[in-house]
Amino acid sequence: MSQLMHRVLRDLIVPVSTWNPRQSEDENFNYIDLGAVDQARKLITAARLTRTKEAPSRARQIVSAGDVLVSTVRPNLNGVAVVPGELDGATASTGFCVLRPNAALNTRFLFHWVKSPGFVADMVRKATGASYPAISDRIIHESSLPLPSLPEQRRIAAVLDQADGLLAKRCEALVQIDRLAESIFLELLGRYYANGASWNDSLHLGQVAEVSSGITKGRKPPQASLRAVPYLAVVNVQEKRLELSNVKQIEATEQEIERYRLHEDDLLLTEGGDPDKLGRGSLWNNELPEAIHQNHIFRVRITAGEKVDPVYLSYFVSSDRGKQYFLRSAKQTTGIASINMAQLRRFPLLLPPIEVQQEFARRVRVAQQLRTRQRASLAELDALFASLQDRAFRGLL
Known part of the structure; x- marks a missing residue:
């Protein structure tokens, strides 16, 4: 087949209706916010039933089955999904650009296009905002796609x-x-x-392991020679895995590098984040020849190897029992929860x-x-x- 002709997307979609739930009678409605889309699976997995009187200000767009949702924030993450039949008539956040194909455009074809590397790269190039990159509906509407x-x-x-x-x-x-x-x-x-x-439930984590914080980014550099070394930040430490595709470097002294250097079987735990992600962490298995860790990451290094296996410890800390301890102990503000080193050292063990x-x-x-x-x-x-x-x-x- 020959090269395809390109069409501007705005000529291939129809407008969607909007409403203000707070101005309606008090009732339930299905709400699709940005967190409802599983970015990996490209599915809506967490739409929630919401009362109109409690509707967020972004709850405005009335969607239909077959609409394609494209997140306008962090376009590199490609938060896209097709509205399924059971969510026909639901309300989507204004954080989505809602694409409703007209008679000339097939829904599944459009869906695959907004997932394509070419579309994602184009949106990333056009995004604005360094810390919170975003695109507008207009940018998406003005993009073009090949149309057979x-x-x-x-x-x-x-x-x-x-x-x-x-x-x-x-x-x-x-x-x-x-x-x-x-x-x-x-x-x-x-x-x-x-x-x-x-x-044996009488032991606390601090009795069988050394718990320490890491190097502080943006600290005043010591009066000594520095060299660049890879360091792990919160984004690199996920649930039972390490994301090492984008490890940054920091200038540190030899003394700091020795102090914060990661050893095999160190358990890395994040200091805070979403409440349901407290206790998130993974074991270090010498994935890099040399690395240290940031101060928002706790390093747990077992000192009583005759009592504790590192793999067991990593699973126990992230178990329901472990998460319940973190939730009870954590300081929580505006949806963000955090634990401190003393609380982590008091973590109760079952061995x-x-x-x-x-x-x-x-x-x-x-x-x-x-x-x-x-x-x-x-x-x-x-x-x-x-x-x-x-x-x-x-x-x-």
């Missing part, structure tokens, strides 16, 4: 839907592997507890015998190896899908 005939749009969308389905299955496999590790934790340790065994902990760790490592293979396969599929998208929107599919 409707039958060809449907054919391209069907091919991309099929490829997308394979990616979704691989992503779901990763989710199931993560759940497997959680199941191992509950099954193995729960069985031990159910058999009437005695748990089965080290042999039980080590058996748990062995089984988790098997699951992690499987996860690594799945992620590698997913990366290959992602690359193939990106190539497929590129060919589709250049008329070469």
Whole structure:
């Protein structure tokens, strides 16, 4: 097929209705805010029932099934989704640009276009605001897209839907592997507890581990020679994984580097954030030859290896029991919660015998190896899908 002709998006969509829920009778309505869209899966997963009298000021746009939502904030994260049938008539935040295709544009074709690397790159280039990059509805409306005939749009969308389905299955496999590790934790340790065994619950984290903070960004540099070293910030420490694609560097003295240097099996925990993410952390496995950590990251280094296994500790800290402790102890302001070093040191432990902990760790490592293979396969599929998208929107599919 030849190169496709491009059309401006505003000529291919129809306007959506708006309303002010607070000016209506007191009733429930479905509200889709920016957090309702799963950015990885490109699905609306957390729409919530809201009272009109409690409606946020951004709750304005009435959406229909088949509308395509495009988040106008942080376009690099590509928060997009199609409104499903069960949310027909829901209200979307004004943080979304709502795209309702006219008769010349197929919904699935449009959806795949706003997910494409070309569209994302264009929006990132046009975003404004350094700390909170955003685009306007106008910028999205003025973008252009390749537009074949409707039958060809449907054919391209069907091919991309099929490829997308394979990616979704691989992503779901990763989710199931993560759940497997959680199941191992509950099954193995729960069985031990159910058999009437005695748990050692008199220990606090500070009695079996050294808990420390990290280097302060923006501090006054010491009067000594400095060198650049990679350092981990909050964004790099996720739930049971490290995001190391964008690790920054900081100038530090040799003494500071030695003090804050990460060692294998150090447990890294974030100081604060959303309340439901307290206790978020992961083990350091020497992913980089050398690295230190920021002061908003706590480093937990086990000092009583005969009592505590690091893998067990990382799962126990992030368990429901651990999260409940953090929520009880945390200081909370305007939706942000934080813990301090003293609270972390007082974290109460439940420690089965080290042999039980080590058996748990062995089984988790098997699951992690499987996860690594799945992620590698997913990366290959992602690359193939990106190539497929590129060919589709250049008329070469």
